Amino acid sequence: MISFVNLTAQREKYRFELEKAEREVLDSGCYIGGPQVQALEKELSEYLGENTHAITCASGTDALTIALMTMDLHPGDEVIVPDFTFIAPAECVALLGGIPQFADIDRETLQIDPKSVKKLISKRTKGIIAVNLFGQCAPFKELREIATKHKLWIIEDSAQAFGARTSQMACTFGDIAITSFYPSKPLGCYGDGGALFTANEAFAQKIRMIANHGSAGRYQHEIAGMNSRLDALQAAVLRVKLKHLDEELVVRRQNAAKYDEFFAEYNCIVTDGQKIVPQKIETGCKCTYAQYTVLAENRESFIQKLKAAEIPYCIHYPAPLQEQPCFKVPIAVCGMMMTEEEWAANQTGAEWASEHAISLPVCAFTDVAEIIEKLKAHL
Ligand SMILES: Cc1ncc(COP(=O)(O)O)c(C=O)c1O
CATH class of the missing domain: 3.90.1150.10 (Aspartate Aminotransferase, domain 1)
Known part of the structure; x- marks a missing residue:
């Protein structure tokens, strides 16, 4: 039987490295956060380039929610999302009380169509979520021109495209970018996982806070946040797979x-x-x-x-x-x-x-x- 994504063959190839990494975490007594997660974040950020902060979280969907919270999305705000993609970008906007506005796609590349984005801009539009669909980069040059003209932010949904590039690496186009480590993704772990990327120091701090119960210090909660953390075992698996x-x-x-x-x-x-x-x-x-x-x-x-x-x-x-x-x-x-x-x-x-x-x-x-x-x- 041919499998759609052959994760068994992948595990077989890296078995020695994976089992060593998994054993180290299980023997360490440190299962949430800690050195594995810190090391992964450093390696992800080095992979993308020095100026990019990488902050891991519990899934790609959480990463989108955290990105929208970082951008202070308010109920009634409109966000333009592609009409042809996985549900998460539109779902996260709606969950926070925002209104997704659905942009059409190009029939050949299947990416969000900037012409359609332009038509959807209203006084209530706050930003665009551009998806790098199937692993190809969205048309960021045109999208950035539109965003700059109308003072909108861009969240880059690179759930399917960590490792892609055009003029620059995917995950470095948006004001905030996200990825997913869902097992079948090109860089996947053995459960749910995700990450956010940004070159903006203030955004990076806010993202960390939101993902950890809005907490700036132990039992001190600046804002109402979430519990969205990548566990150490997933980080160790991802560190092995990132090398390959x-x-x-x-x-x-x-x-x-x-x-x-x-x-x-x-x-x-x-x-x-x-x-x-x-x-x-x-x-x-x-x-x-x-x-x-x-x-x-x-x-x-x-x-x-x-x-x-x-x-x-x-x-x-x-x-x-x-x-x-x-x-x-x-x-x-x-x-x-x-x-x-x-x-x-x-x-x-x-x-x-x-x-x-x-x-x-x-x-x-x-x-x-x-x-x-x-x-x-x-x-
Ligand atoms: C484009 C896109 N965005 C977001 C997500 C959500 O990622 P996760 O499953 O890690 O929550 C996915 C997952 O398939 C996706 O394909």
């Missing part, structure tokens, strides 16, 4: 290149006329390929082929966020009938992507050549 991250990212990119080549050929030889086009990666972007995602003209027909070939797949994501029941605002039926052409012309990029996007196994321990052979046999 760059070599794994090289393999992920090689795997993606094999798929790219195959799909370029497939679109020439296919007989049913159903195109399959990989997500466009902008020139100069070193993607983490948290997902290798293609856009299949007829996704159902492609799924049947994957099933026949016993190749696992995931649908990231089956619906635009604003279509989710928790965000959906009932829209009065206006009784207007649309032709198929009108409907297609009105369809957003997010709606379109949720009907066509499908992700294939791509991690550093996936045998992509084997998958391609299996696929060829079922075309």
